[in-house]
Structure formats: structure tokens, C-alpha cells
Amino acid sequence: MRLAFTEDQQLFRETVRDFLDANCTTEQLRAAWAADSAVSARWGELAKIGVTGLVVPEEQDGLGLTDEELSAVLESAGYAALPEPLLESAVAAGLLAEFAPDAGWLERIAAGDAVASVLLPGQPFAIEAAAADVLVIGTEDGEIHVVNPADCTLTAQRSVDRSRKLSAVAFTPAPETLVASGPAAAAALARAADRGALGAAALLLGLTRRMLDMAVEYAKQRVQRGVLIGTHQSVQHHLANVLIKLEFARPVVMRAAYSLARDLPSAARDVSMAKIYAGEAADLAARNALQVHGAIGYTEEHDLQLFMKRAWALGAAWGDAGHHRARVAADLLGDAPAPLTPAF
Amino acid sequence: MKIVVCVKYVPDATADRGFNEDGTTDRESVDSLLSELDEYAIEQALQIVESGVEAEITYLTVGPDDATDALRKALAMGGDNAVHVNDDDIQGTDALGTSLILAKAIEANGYDLVICGMASTDGGMGVVPAMLAERLGVPQVTYLDEVKVEGGVVKGRREGDTATEQVEASLPAVISVTDRTGEARFPSFKGIMAARKKPLESKDLDDLGIDSDEVGLSAAWSTVDAATARPARTKGEVVTDEGEGGVQLATFLAAKKFI
Numbered sequence A: 001m002r003l004a005f006t007e008d009q010q011l012f013r014e015t016v017r018d019f020l021d022a023n024c025t026t027e028q029l030r031a032a033w034a035a036d037s038a039v040s041a042r043w044g045e046l047a048k049i050g051v052t053g054l055v056v057p058e059e060q061d062g063l064g065l066t067d068e069e070l071s072a073v074l075e076s077a078g079y080a081a082l083p084e085p086l087l088e089s090a091v092a093a094g095l096l097a098e099f100a101p102d103a104g105w106l107e108r109i110a111a112g113d114a115v116a117s118v119l120l121p122g123q124p125f126a127i128e129a130a131a132a133d134v135l136v137i138g139t140e141d142g143e144i145h146v147v148n149p150a151d152c153t154l155t156a157q158r159s160v161d162r163s164r165k166l167s168a169v170a171f172t173p174a175p176e177t178l179v180a181s182g183p184a185a186a187a188a189l190a191r192a193a194d195r196g197a198l199g200a201a202a203l204l205l206g207l208t209r210r211m212l213d214m215a216v217e218y219a220k221q222r223v224q225r226g227v228l229i230g231t232h233q234s235v236q237h238h239l240a241n242v243l244i245k246l247e248f249a250r251p252v253v254m255r256a257a258y259s260l261a262r263d264l265p266s267a268a269r270d271v272s273m274a275k276i277y278a279g280e281a282a283d284l285a286a287r288n289a290l291q292v293h294g295a296i297g298y299t300e301e302h303d304l305q306l307f308m309k310r311a312w313a314l315g316a317a318w319g320d321a322g323h324h325r326a327r328v329a330a331d332l333l334g335d336a337p338a339p340l341t342p343a344f
Numbered sequence B: 001m002k003i004v005v006c007v008k009y010v011p012d013a014t015a016d017r018g019f020n021e022d023g024t025t026d027r028e029s030v031d032s033l034l035s036e037l038d039e040y041a042i043e044q045a046l047q048i049v050e051s052g053v054e055a056e057i058t059y060l061t062v063g064p065d066d067a068t069d070a071l072r073k074a075l076a077m078g079g080d081n082a083v084h085v086n087d088d089d090i091q092g093t094d095a096l097g098t099s100l101i102l103a104k105a106i107e108a109n110g111y112d113l114v115i116c117g118m119a120s121t122d123g124g125m126g127v128v129p130a131m132l133a134e135r136l137g138v139p140q141v142t143y144l145d146e147v148k149v150e151g152g153v154v155k156g157r158r159e160g161d162t163a164t165e166q167v168e169a170s171l172p173a174v175i176s177v178t179d180r181t182g183e184a185r186f187p188s189f190k191g192i193m194a195a196r197k198k199p200l201e202s203k204d205l206d207d208l209g210i211d212s213d214e215v216g217l218s219a220a221w222s223t224v225d226a227a228t229a230r231p232a233r234t235k236g237e238v239v240t241d242e243g244e245g246g247v248q249l250a251t252f253l254a255a256k257k258f259i
Helices: A007-023 A026-034 A042-049 A067-080 A086-099 A105-111 A182-221 A233-261 A267-298 A304-316 A321-333 B036-050 B065-077 B095-109 B128-136 B189-195 B245-255
Strands: A116-119 A134-138 A144-147 A153-157 A166-170 A178-180 B002-006 B009-011 B032-034 B056-062 B081-085 B113-117 B140-144 B146-150 B153-159 B164-170 B173-177 B200-203
Touching (some): A007 A042, A007 B065, A026 A304, A067 A182, A067 A233, A086 A105, A086 A116, A086 A134, A086 A178, A086 A182, A134 A182, A144 A182, A178 A182, A182 A233, A182 A267, A233 A267, A267 A321, B002 B036, B009 B065, B032 B036, B036 B056, B036 B065, B036 B146, B056 B065, B056 B095, B065 B189, B065 B200, B081 B095, B095 B128, B113 B128, B128 B173, B140 B153, B140 B164, B153 B173, B164 B173
Parallel strands (some): A116 A134, B056 B081, B081 B200, B113 B173, B140 B173
Antiparallel strands (some): A144 A178, A153 A166, B009 B032, B146 B153
């Protein structure tokens, strides 16, 4: 196992990074905060590059790639705090590919004509359910339904990160919406939850890097009592500690992507480790970036909050640290099966 | 027809660039990438093919080992194949020498249209396209803001300070395009994966029949003798208007020879 990006994966992340540098600015993020939906014309542009079809099978016009490429791309999406539901769409695509490949949704997701979202057992809210064209819902009793969001009762919820458009979803399961049940559905839902947690970890790596970059930049500009604050060793240590956390987390995320892409028996544990490590890195990045920025970092006018709040939201989404630690412990001690799906 | 796009692998213009002791470009301490201005040339080549002209697009670069990165990126955007001229003796070559290497490589490849960016983002001289046309003995149409190829002719629009010119040349020809031709596309993931399978040929000076005395730092007509870092910005002068603000401003500008 080589814990480094392949040349293609490297180019994927750079391409998405370059695209989002120009097309997902903090002004645009603020616009997403104010809008009813964060889905914009950018979705179609991302589709042209191949981002929305990354994990869609080739038979449905996608690229048929794996969680490794997905996490490479999501790291760049995290760096820009991309507000579109890229991860949710990829999780939904995985379930659609397994149980509803001929429904036409996958082609539309790959082409950027449709937005998919997902609600797994244990998740309280779905992201962008109102803007989505299709919603894949896993019920508590292990059924998978493919639902038109218009047929659901959606109740908007406010996230700390207001570019995350959350809704509580009420729907009536029907034979027409049911696509899978039984052990196959349960296994697929567990895998979908792992893809979500891994994706969140990758997004958190990108957010960590962004907050670190912002703090470093600020430390090099801000003069207090006649000196640049970045010249103080105490400030440098704050920043270096974040970098150490980030560099230690990245191989853990890569390992999880490797395991999940190959369905290794350790995949669930590896994903939990990734979510824990990336969550810790992002948490420290948020704390230290806020500290280094001083009072201005607390203001809504400053861009730091856009990334900090996303990191907070993602730290709790797809299973928080406590949940994932319990999964690792259960796996290591072997005295209890690792829970299949996260409790959110 | 055959289109050759000349691209350059340059130190990242947004980084803190510098020189080696011998005045050549320091490529060690800064990451390099495909020159942004050459992306416009690639975009125009791709658009010519998309407009219905049947053509094979070849990317050509002269540069160190890593310069293949620039070619791979170009191939990821589209096009058919690439040629990398790489030789230790090339280090330190100036624009004149570079135009010789490019001309020989272009002749060896065959061409109907050569497309260049308006300048490199490191050297920034913008003279290579003209030198190239001279060496190849074909017409040059430089600094185009709009490009079209029809019926064996390349046409374009050139915006000047005082006039807009419509210019054209019969093929074969060399053109250079500006950053006003339209944003270059982002490579697609499919393009990135396909680029790996596209032919990338490496050539050295021997392959092109160039004597190593003709190129390199020792043969360069233009070299960097010395470089001084730009002094840090100092605090500006604040003019407080107490009735005489206009006069004070004019005096300041006159003293600095702005007016």
C-alpha cells in the first residue's frame, strides 16, 4: 500500500482546487448562506469536469472510480468549503448504482442535471433535500427507498453553517419507492455510512489546510506592538501543531480510502480512525486559527467563520468522535460487533 | 492539418521567484507549472479543432525533466501528442537559442500552424513567436485576441491602443494569442486519464541536429548580469487638504515626474 496520491489523483485534486479557487470564492459562499439552496450553476460546471460522476459507474456515463479518488477530490472541496452536496450525492450514487441503476438518476447526476441527497438511518436531517431531484432514504428497519423530495414533508432546520441547508424529512414508505431490503440493503447502508464518514474526513482535511493557510497568512501580516505576530514562537507553535495534526491525519484518511475502495475487512474501523483523526485536526485548526486571528476571527465579517463553522458541522456529522471511537473499540476488543450505521 | 502549440514550464508566478548564481532561473526553490499564458494558446488550438477543422494537435516544450508535467496538463485539456526537448546543454538558453530548438523540433514534427502564448510568465520577452516565424520562413501574426482558421488561412483580430486590426496569413504560419482570447478550459477527469495514454516523445539536441555550442548559457546573446529584489513598499505620503490639496498633489506628481 502506497500512502500517496497517484499522478491522476493528484491532477484531479489540483484541477478541482484550481476550479474552485476561481468559482467558489468566499463571496459566493456568503451568497450560499443567504440563498434558499446552495446549489448553483457551479454544479453543472463541476459535472463537466467529471466531479459529480466520479463514483457513478461507467455504464451510466460516470467515471466508475472509487473512494480513493472521491476523497482526493473532497479534500479540495473542503479547502474551498464547497457548499453543494457533493458528498451526499456520491453516497446516494453508490446506493442508486447498487439498487436502482436503470432509474435514470445516475446518468443525470453524472451530467449535472440532477442533484441527489441521502438520509441514512440515524441521520436526523438531510442536506439540500428541497433542492434535490432525488432522495435516497435508508429506514431504521433497513429498507432503502428512492423518493421524490416533492412527495416528502420537509421541515427546514438551521445549521451553525448556514450554507448547509438541512431539512427534517417525513415520508411514507411505499412499495413503489422500495428498492432494497434485507441483508443486502443493510450491508449497503453500512457501506454508505462509511463512505459518508470517510468523505467527511477528507473534507475536514481540506478545511484544516484552509484554516491553517489563513492563520499563517494573517500571522505574517498582523503587526502588534511593533512586531509581526508570526515572529513570536508561541504563535508559530500554534500553527505548527495544526500542521502536525494535519500531516498525521492524512495517511489515516488515505488508509481508510484504500480499505473502503477494496472492501477490506478493516474498512469500517479504518474509516472511523480517519474520521477521528481528521476531526481532531480540524478542531485544532479552528481553535488555533481563531486564537491567531484574535478578535477579528470572531466576527461574521471575517471569512474564517465560513470554514470554522463548516468544520464544526462536519465534526458532528456522519458520526462524531465519540461514536467512531466506540466503533474502533468494539472492533479492537471484539466483544461487540461494530455498529453498522452511525448514530448522529 | 498539423497544429503545434509551444508551451513552457515556468516557475509559479505567484511564488517568490529568483535566480541562480549564474543568472539563470532558479527552478529548485519554487514549484513550476504550465505557463498560464500558454493555456490560452492550447485553448485556441482546441477551439480550432472543435470549429470543424481537421487537425492533429502536438504540444512542444523545451525544458527540464519535470517539464513533462506541463505537457501532461496540456494533453489532459485535449490534443493528440507531445514532444519534450530535454538536454543538459540547454540550461541557460536565451530566447534566440530557444527559437532555434523550437524551430528544429517543429520542422521535424511537421506543421501547418504554430500557436504560441503572447509571452512566458517568467522571461516575459514575447519575442519567441517572431523569431520562430523568421527561422521557419513563414508569416507571423502575433498578439491575436481572436483566432479563426478557414480555407488555408489563419485570421484574427488584434486590439491595439489606437486601432483594431483584422489580420490574416496563409498557412503555414506562426501565431501568438493573448490572454483576451477567452478563458482556458479546466481539464476534465476523463481528459486527465486519457492523457496518460497519449504519446509523449522525448528528444535531445542530437536528435534535432543541433550543436550544443549553439545553445545554452555560453551561447546566449542575452543573459542576466545582476538582479536586485524590489525594495519593500514604504509608507505613502498623505496629503491633507487644507485648501491647497490640489496644488500639493500636483507638486508631488510633478516632483516624481508623473506629470
